Amino acid sequence: xxxxxxxxxxxxxxxxxxxxxxxxxxxxxxxxxxxxxxxxxxxxxxxxxxxxxxxxxxxxxxxxxxxxxxxxxxxxxxxxxxxxxxxxxxxxxxxxxxxxxxxxxxxxxxxxxxxxxxxx
Numbered sequence: 001x002x003x004x005x006x007x008x009x010x011x012x013x014x015x016x017x018x019x020x021x022x023x024x025x026x027x028x029x030x031x032x033x034x035x036x037x038x039x040x041x042x043x044x045x046x047x048x049x050x051x052x053x054x055x056x057x058x059x060x061x062x063x064x065x066x067x068x069x070x071x072x073x074x075x076x077x078x079x080x081x082x083x084x085x086x087x088x089x090x091x092x093x094x095x096x097x098x099x100x101x102x103x104x105x106x107x108x109x110x111x112x113x114x115x116x117x118x119x120x
Contacts, residue, residue, distance in 0.1 A: 007045035008079040011038055013070050030070035035105045036062060039094035042080035043109050046092065056119075057090065057111040064094075064107035075099050080109070088113045 019025030095106040
């Protein structure tokens, strides 16, 4: 689901998403690097189709708490909600929940809207 201010999608945890596979730990649960990638994908989805041609957004700041595990095969719900504000800096409240609504991870991601030409 995506609207003007938020995006949400579900994701099934695989072995490739685990801390063990990603090198960020030694257990087979959803790794924090994958959590970060998922919430960033949600922030990109909020801005998709809202930026002028030739514009993009890049992540510049992240504050993320990863408080509870998710096992391989679990479905998680990933959500980003745009905070009020104008200008090139766009902040999002993000979270990942299990299907019962328990918060697994939460935080804030800030993106900056800029010209694509900066990236060659």
